[in-house]
Amino acid sequence: MLFIVLVTLLALSLLSLFVWKVVNAYRKSQPTVSTVQQAKYIDSYCFPDKVYRELAKRYAFLDEGQVDRIVRGLREYFHLCRLSGDNMVSMPSEAVDMAWHEFILFTREYQEFCDKALGCFLHHLPAEAMKSQTKAQHGIKIAWKLSCKRENVSLTAPERLPLLFAIDAGLNIPYGMKYALDCTKEEGCRDYCVSHIGQPGLGKSGLGKPDTGKSGNGGCGGSSSTASGEGGIFFGKGGLFGGGGASADSGGSDGGGGCGGG
Numbered sequence: 001m002l003f004i005v006l007v008t009l010l011a012l013s014l015l016s017l018f019v020w021k022v023v024n025a026y027r028k029s030q031p032t033v034s035t036v037q038q039a040k041y042i043d044s045y046c047f048p049d050k051v052y053r054e055l056a057k058r059y060a061f062l063d064e065g066q067v068d069r070i071v072r073g074l075r076e077y078f079h080l081c082r083l084s085g086d087n088m089v090s091m092p093s094e095a096v097d098m099a100w101h102e103f104i105l106f107t108r109e110y111q112e113f114c115d116k117a118l119g120c121f122l123h124h125l126p127a128e129a130m131k132s133q134t135k136a137q138h139g140i141k142i143a144w145k146l147s148c149k150r151e152n153v154s155l156t157a158p159e160r161l162p163l164l165f166a167i168d169a170g171l172n173i174p175y176g177m178k179y180a181l182d183c184t185k186e187e188g189c190r191d192y193c194v195s196h197i198g199q200p201g202l203g204k205s206g207l208g209k210p211d212t213g214k215s216g217n218g219g220c221g222g223s224s225s226t227a228s229g230e231g232g233i234f235f236g237k238g239g240l241f242g243g244g245g246a247s248a249d250s251g252g253s254d255g256g257g258g259c260g261g262g
Contacts, residue, residue: 035082042078042117047071048109051102058098059173066171073167074099080146080164082118089146090139091125092164094176100124144197158194165194 055067062070073096080089091097104110104124114121147162148155158181160166168176169191180191 038082038117038119039079042075042082045075045113045117047074047103048106050106051099054102055095055099059095059171062171069163069167069171070095070099073163074103076147076150076163078117078122079150080143081122083146083150084142087142088139089142090137092140092143092177092179093167093173095168095171095173096164141197144194161194 052067052071055070056062073093077091077096077100091100101124111121143164145155147164148158151162153160153162161179161181165179169178178191179194182193
């Protein structure tokens with residue numbers, strides 16, 4: 001009787017190993033989406049019309065073109081996530097975060113978008129401000145680094161703000177995240193100083209690892225709580241969909257206009 005049980009267990013183990021090898025071989029045989037294709041997909045994606053309508057309702061003082069600018073900011077944020085590898089990217093804009101939240105409500109469309117644009121599901125966490133006027137946490141530094149690279153802005157001596165860091169102030173968004181090129185030169189300025197974000201400390205690659213806080217618990221877009229309550233997303237190397245994104249490049253366009261927004 002014991003012999004039969006042992007043989008059965010051995011057979012089941014061999015069967016499980018065979019199935020795993022077949023599934024693994026199938027996954028490897030599937031074509032991967034290139035970073036260029038991902039960039040084009042993000043730029044050409046037609047967001048649901050309701051995303052535009054809800055933004056127009058919430059920010060009734062904005063015109064159609066300004067609502068389009070918020071959606072363009074959402075495209076840009078997805079580009080940053082695409083390029084971030086296994087680094088967390090914080091959301092630096094309250095208005096763009098609202099657009100992201102509205103898009104996620106379309107669960108099936110959002111799942112399909114994430115699979116095609118990023119290769120994994122991107123979980124939503126709230127927008128976050130810097131710790132203080134002159135102290136930025138790691139996720140904000142990554143957003144700044146990649147935004148500057150994509151928009152040809154100087155990392156340490158910027159003369160203008162990238163879209164995601166300029167949009168809330170430019171559109172006068174209530175309770176928005178407002179950044180200044182160097183708030184230390186403006187008496188009474190309470191904006192966040194982007195001139196301090198790009199200071200050394202991101203590592204040789206320019207992205208590096210967080211100085212404090214806990215890393216995400218694995219998986220693309222997994223939870224990413226830190227000691228400072230840092231928001232954003234985390235691209236882990238494990239998880240259901242695998243992990244890392246592409247290295248930073250200059251692919252993609254500004255994604256202006258878009259379906260549903262004119």
